Amino acid sequence: MPDSEHELRSYGRRRGRKPSPRQSGLLQDDLPRLTFDPASPPQGFKQTWLEIGFGGGEHLLWQARHNPDVALIGCEPFEDGVIKVLTAITTDDLKNIRLHMGDARDVVRSIPAASIDRAFILFPDPWPKRKHRKRRLVNSSLLALLANVMRTGAELRIGTDIGDYARTMLEAFAIEPRFVWQADSPEDWRIRPSDWPETRYEAKAVREGRNRYYLRFLRA
Numbered sequence: 001m002p003d004s005e006h007e008l009r010s011y012g013r014r015r016g017r018k019p020s021p022r023q024s025g026l027l028q029d030d031l032p033r034l035t036f037d038p039a040s041p042p043q044g045f046k047q048t049w050l051e052i053g054f055g056g057g058e059h060l061l062w063q064a065r066h067n068p069d070v071a072l073i074g075c076e077p078f079e080d081g082v083i084k085v086l087t088a089i090t091t092d093d094l095k096n097i098r099l100h101m102g103d104a105r106d107v108v109r110s111i112p113a114a115s116i117d118r119a120f121i122l123f124p125d126p127w128p129k130r131k132h133r134k135r136r137l138v139n140s141s142l143l144a145l146l147a148n149v150m151r152t153g154a155e156l157r158i159g160t161d162i163g164d165y166a167r168t169m170l171e172a173f174a175i176e177p178r179f180v181w182q183a184d185s186p187e188d189w190r191i192r193p194s195d196w197p198e199t200r201y202e203a204k205a206v207r208e209g210r211n212r213y214y215l216r217f218l219r220a
């Protein structure tokens with residue numbers, strides 16, 4: 001089993017601008033009660049979904065609003081993204097989001113086997129320089145962790161705009177028999193499903209003319 005002490009950091013900065021007093025209030029007063037606690041998981045929801053690296057929260061919030069009967073665990077170490085989601089949760093009184101401001105791998109290690117019904121990793125940091133590629137989040141270690149916590153039939157969705165990252169992801173999936181790639185034709189990975197809203201990072205990839213790859217796997 002991969003072990004957190006030997007894991008490389010897969011994210012960039014944790015903080016952008018200094019939070020305003022209102023934002024500091026959200027972090028101090030609201031984040032603690034909305035932080036995911038594996039000892040006390042959200043109750044009364046028909047499923048639990050996990051988003052790793054939600055960035056500005058566009059996808060997490062869309063899914064939470066469209067699926068009020070699903071509990072969503074959102075993980076993101078970047079404080080500014082967490083503040084955006086906290087603002088939306090408190091403004092719109094969203095009941096079905098729990099947050100982890102930190103490395104998602106810590107959450108995945110803390111939750112019971114077969115407890116996640118769907119997981120999303122949308123446009124993970126590309127780490128384009130060759131010497132940094134070992135920092136890429138989606139690798140065989142992460143897949144082993146996710147395979148443990150996803151129930152049979154659960155779906156894992158991954159998006160990327162980096163061709164060689166898509167290729168190394170698929171190589172990692174090819175040697176993990178617990179995930180089966182759902183692709184019969186190129187449309188299956190070229191076209192984003194309608195219940196997969198565009199994220200901010202994806203919009204940038206579109207503007208800059210990069211291809212996007214939408215990969216879907218089922219836990220066998």
Ligand SMILES: C[S@@+](CC[C@H](N)C(=O)[O-])C[C@H]1O[C@@H](n2cnc3c(N)ncnc32)[C@H](O)[C@@H]1O
Binds near residue numbers: 075077081124
């Ligand atoms: C390129 S951004 C994409 C953000 C968003 N998913 C989107 O599509 O706009 C990748 C995000 O993953 C986060 N991230 C990287 N490693 C992570 C980890 N181990 N756990 C949770 N989030 C992580 C980064 O902080 C960053 O916000």
